Amino acid sequence: MKFEASKWASFVLTASLTLSSLDVVDAKKSRVPKQRLSHDVAPQHYHVTLVPKRDCSFSGSVAIQLDVTNSTNQLVFNAKGLEIDEDSVTLKRLNKDAGEIDILQINNEVDNNEYNAEENYKNLTLDFTVRDFVTLGSEEPLSSPGRYLLYMEFNGTMNSRRTLGLYCSPSPGTGKHKDRTGRWMVASAFEPNLASTAFPCWDEPGFKANFTISLAHDNRTVTLSNMPLRISKPYDNSDGEGWRLDTFHTTPKMSPYLVGVMISENVAHLDSKLNGDRPLRIWGHPGRVQYGDLPLRLAKRHMEFLEDYMSFQDPLPKQDMLTVRNYIAGGLENWGIVSYDEKLILFDPRYRRNKQVVLRCSNLIAHELSHIWFGNLVTPNWWDDIWLSEGFSSYFAVLSTSKVYPVWGHETASWILARENSMEVDARDTTHPLRPQLSPGSGFREVFDQIIYNKGQSIVRMLNFTIGEQALKEGLRNYIRKRAYATASHDLLWSELEKAAGGFANLPENVSLAEVMDSWLNRPGYPVVSVIRDYSAGEITISQRSILDKEDAREDASAAWWIPLTYTYDGENGTTTSVRLWLNPAEINTTIDDPAPSDKWLLFNLHGAGYYRVRYDRDNAAYLLNDLSDLWLDDRVQVVSDMVELARLGFSPVSDALNALSSMKNEMSPYPWLAILGSAHKTLSLFRGTELEDMFTEFLNEILSVGMTRVEEDDVHRKELVSLSCEVGVTKCTKMADELFKKWAEDPNHKIPEDIRGSVYCYGVAHGDSKSWQMVNSRFASSADAKDKKDLLKALACTKDSNLLSKYLKWTLEPSKGGPGSKKTSTMFKALAKRDPEMLLSALVSQETDKKRNPRWKKLLEHVALEVNNEKQLNQLRQLLMADQDEFKSDFGGNAVISMAESNVDWLERNAGQTKAWLKKHEAMSAVKSKKLSKGSRGI
Numbered sequence: 001m002k003f004e005a006s007k008w009a010s011f012v013l014t015a016s017l018t019l020s021s022l023d024v025v026d027a028k029k030s031r032v033p034k035q036r037l038s039h040d041v042a043p044q045h046y047h048v049t050l051v052p053k054r055d056c057s058f059s060g061s062v063a064i065q066l067d068v069t070n071s072t073n074q075l076v077f078n079a080k081g082l083e084i085d086e087d088s089v090t091l092k093r094l095n096k097d098a099g100e101i102d103i104l105q106i107n108n109e110v111d112n113n114e115y116n117a118e119e120n121y122k123n124l125t126l127d128f129t130v131r132d133f134v135t136l137g138s139e140e141p142l143s144s145p146g147r148y149l150l151y152m153e154f155n156g157t158m159n160s161r162r163t164l165g166l167y168c169s170p171s172p173g174t175g176k177h178k179d180r181t182g183r184w185m186v187a188s189a190f191e192p193n194l195a196s197t198a199f200p201c202w203d204e205p206g207f208k209a210n211f212t213i214s215l216a217h218d219n220r221t222v223t224l225s226n227m228p229l230r231i232s233k234p235y236d237n238s239d240g241e242g243w244r245l246d247t248f249h250t251t252p253k254m255s256p257y258l259v260g261v262m263i264s265e266n267v268a269h270l271d272s273k274l275n276g277d278r279p280l281r282i283w284g285h286p287g288r289v290q291y292g293d294l295p296l297r298l299a300k301r302h303m304e305f306l307e308d309y310m311s312f313q314d315p316l317p318k319q320d321m322l323t324v325r326n327y328i329a330g331g332l333e334n335w336g337i338v339s340y341d342e343k344l345i346l347f348d349p350r351y352r353r354n355k356q357v358v359l360r361c362s363n364l365i366a367h368e369l370s371h372i373w374f375g376n377l378v379t380p381n382w383w384d385d386i387w388l389s390e391g392f393s394s395y396f397a398v399l400s401t402s403k404v405y406p407v408w409g410h411e412t413a414s415w416i417l418a419r420e421n422s423m424e425v426d427a428r429d430t431t432h433p434l435r436p437q438l439s440p441g442s443g444f445r446e447v448f449d450q451i452i453y454n455k456g457q458s459i460v461r462m463l464n465f466t467i468g469e470q471a472l473k474e475g476l477r478n479y480i481r482k483r484a485y486a487t488a489s490h491d492l493l494w495s496e497l498e499k500a501a502g503g504f505a506n507l508p509e510n511v512s513l514a515e516v517m518d519s520w521l522n523r524p525g526y527p528v529v530s531v532i533r534d535y536s537a538g539e540i541t542i543s544q545r546s547i548l549d550k551e552d553a554r555e556d557a558s559a560a561w562w563i564p565l566t567y568t569y570d571g572e573n574g575t576t577t578s579v580r581l582w583l584n585p586a587e588i589n590t591t592i593d594d595p596a597p598s599d600k601w602l603l604f605n606l607h608g609a610g611y612y613r614v615r616y617d618r619d620n621a622a623y624l625l626n627d628l629s630d631l632w633l634d635d636r637v638q639v640v641s642d643m644v645e646l647a648r649l650g651f652s653p654v655s656d657a658l659n660a661l662s663s664m665k666n667e668m669s670p671y672p673w674l675a676i677l678g679s680a681h682k683t684l685s686l687f688r689g690t691e692l693e694d695m696f697t698e699f700l701n702e703i704l705s706v707g708m709t710r711v712e713e714d715d716v717h718r719k720e721l722v723s724l725s726c727e728v729g730v731t732k733c734t735k736m737a738d739e740l741f742k743k744w745a746e747d748p749n750h751k752i753p754e755d756i757r758g759s760v761y762c763y764g765v766a767h768g769d770s771k772s773w774q775m776v777n778s779r780f781a782s783s784a785d786a787k788d789k790k791d792l793l794k795a796l797a798c799t800k801d802s803n804l805l806s807k808y809l810k811w812t813l814e815p816s817k818g819g820p821g822s823k824k825t826s827t828m829f830k831a832l833a834k835r836d837p838e839m840l841l842s843a844l845v846s847q848e849t850d851k852k853r854n855p856r857w858k859k860l861l862e863h864v865a866l867e868v869n870n871e872k873q874l875n876q877l878r879q880l881l882m883a884d885q886d887e888f889k890s891d892f893g894g895n896a897v898i899s900m901a902e903s904n905v906d907w908l909e910r911n912a913g914q915t916k917a918w919l920k921k922h923e924a925m926s927a928v929k930s931k932k933l934s935k936g937s938r939g940i
């Protein structure tokens with residue numbers, strides 16, 4: 001699954017797949033179940049028949065062949081929001097010798113004996129008391145080993161608002177939320193555990209089975225499912241004439257969440273072929289599918305690359321690409337019927353000139369197709385190991401794109417985004433390990449976030465550098481071959497990778513890969529490696545500390561990582577990127593001889609391949625900054641981003657960050673910009689409302705003015721560059737925003753490039769009057785594009801008119817009283833937190849609210865905490881979170897949120913003086929320079 005980026009990460013290039021997971025995954029429907037299903041029973045084969053109606057209701061039946069491995073009196077399975085017809089439920093013991101029965105025979109013929117029923121169970125009871133679970137009890141125990149057939153019929157309602165679960169876009173005239181194309185359509189999105197909203201099943205990834213899907217539909221519609229059509233027969237339906245029942249071939253063993261269906265009218269397709277004559281098709285609205293040739297070509301080439309790399313052909317005989325307008329995710333890997341958000345895949349060929357748009361499309365397709373091996377064939381045992389699917393798919397999305405659609409810099413940009421996005425979240429007190437603890441009953445929110453995708457991808461990249469490309473490939477091939485059609489956990493992966501690496505694993509002596517990787521998997525945060533040179537003794541002292549560790553020195557030797565260290569120095573012959581030294585977690589300090597001359601720089605973590613940041617002593621930092629242009633691009637990126645971000649987090653002197661930012665004036669490549677703009681923006685908000693705000697704004701203005709003269713239309717850093725430049729008043733930016741806003745105000749059809757659209761709207765609102773605000777508000781109401789709507793809604797918070805801002809605040813806090821409604825609360829909350837955290841906090845404190853019991857509340861307050869920068873705000877936040885202390889402490893981690901805000905206040909206290917001194921000195925020097933310059937120009 002891949003979501004659209006939402007934060008600063010939403011550069012056009014979406015290597016970052018995240019969401020804000022909260023906005024997308026419906027918290028109620030995707031809760032981690034309170035209990036796990038018993039493995040006493042193993043479903044082998046489902047025959048699911050669905051009969052969807054135009055009013056978005058549906059009925060269906062399911063026949064499940066299951067093996068009982070431990071004698072039991074009950075079957076517990078999942079059904080969510082389904083009404084099971086109790087009279088229809090039958091349970092039969094099958095003849096042991098029957099083997100696999102033809103499940104197609106079962107339909108409506110449950111009472112005959114063709115499928116070797118030995119025994120019919122009587123006195124069955126159904127219990128629905130545990131939400132989302134059904135317990136089928138039987139007086140007579142089901143014996144083991146034994147094969148059984150469970151049959152039942154059910155009714156349900158499809159989801160007509162969002163593509164979650166079984167989605168139905170209502171027919172024209174029957175509902176207000178119709179697909180704007182006016183066509184009736186049924187689509188599905190079952191990951192993580194929503195298959196049981198469509199049919200009763202064992203809805204956990206570990207319960208793999210074969211699926212035979214039958215779809216009843218009228219003659220105006222077309223059907224698709226995971227497998228090719230097997231047979232289509234007339235179907236009696238009281239709803240009208242001409243109905244058919246389409247039955248598809250049986251799938252290989254797979255998890256229920258991978259089931260995919262489509263029923264649609266007014267749909268067209270383009271055809272291609274994969275190796276071995278397997279059909280590859282793209283489906284969509286007839287007016288859009290004409291743009292499908294590019295994604296089709298990309299998909300074909302990705303499949304070729306991936307099948308070759310994995311040395312394992314996709315077992316499905318066809319691949320369909322389904323495009324759905326405003327799909328819930330960027331893409332979803334339903335096996336053989338991968339579903340995509342239409343606008344990310346089918347775009348006007350004019351946009352193909354923009355490389356970032358094509359790269360995003362390519363990355364998305366490659367990500368979903370990589371799931372064939374990581375997720376579909378080999379499925380993580382449970383959702384806590386989901387990084388095995390998402391981390392690897394993100395990694396291979398980049399790798400495959402770099403082979404299939406090579407664009408210079410794409411790989412660099414992708415790892416920067418993955419690393420920076422992940423480390424930003426991973427430095428917060430609220431972060432979680434790559435393998436999160438999923439407590440029963442909590443939300444699935446930990447799953448599918450920045451950490452899972454981006455840290456996952458970064459860790460795979462680190463592995464690739466550490467054990468080597470060849471070993472990674474060999475190990476993965478064996479892992480896939482051994483566990484295809486089954487499940488796996490990280491343990492098996494480590495053992496296969498270690499075997500493949502053989503003697504060349506580059507591992508520390510007598511330490512297994514599993515041991516090395518344990519800390520990267522189970523520890524939140526990332527290490528900061530200190531490299532302190534003793535120039536007179538010719539030694540380097542290396543130590544590590546967690547980014548989450550507030551103390552200066554590390555006390556607990558166990559709370560650390562095995563870190564693969566690489567290094568080089570100015571003038572070294574034959575630089576190597578292999579591991580030179582493993583930093584042992586048990587050692588507090590490690591001292592080695594300094595290979596570099598005392599007046600030359602030393603550089604660690606080559607290519608930024610390790611998932612850690614490096615801080616140097618002052619002299620070495622200065623040497624590096626002096627010679628930045630001599631470094632490889634990847635190293636320039638990691639040096640400047642580590643300096644700026646570590647200073648923002650209080651781990652290195654703020655002067656390092658300011659020096660690194662100054663050096664950007666000489667930076668011609670987009671990638672170092674890409675790496676530092678997010679940190680620079682956050683540093684600016686730390687100064688909000690203080691005397692340093694203007695000084696730092698002035699400084700950024702000077703640096704960014706240079707950046708703005710060099711940026712090109714499809715540069716990957718343009719979005720964030722424009723956003724920050726317009727905020728600090730860079731003339732080139734404000735002029736452009738002003739012109740674009742005016743044109744768009746006159747003509748709503750005037751297209752503003754998507755990457756800078758949000759900045760343009762914000763600028764227009766901030767510098768416009770109440771009429772501009774009203775205009776943006778009404779265009780928000782009428783816009784059909786979900787992303788555009790979000791940009792417009794955020795922009796409304798940019799107003800400088802206090803009455804309008806109060807109105808916005810009121811809409812946010814009381815969604816029922818006018819305004820965009822509660823579904824938009826999270827977007828508005830975040831926008832307000834950035835715009836004026838104090839106003840928001842004051843309103844929250846004074847408001848009597850029961851929202852505090854809402855689990856989303858903490859997540860929202862986390863956004864405010866990030867912006868807090870003085871005692872008053874901090875106290876307000878404490879007041880909010882402590883009001884209900886016990887509950888917050890136990891359930892919502894309020895302390896972690898407070899701690900984040902405290903860090904900001906503390907940081908400002910410690911660094912304000914130094915920052916001011918540095919900026920003053922810089923200002924004086926700039927004044928001297930410009931004086932000299934103006935004198936000079938008069939002379940000419």
Ligand SMILES: [Zn+2]
Pocket residue numbers: 001002367368371389390393
């Ligand atoms: Zn995915």
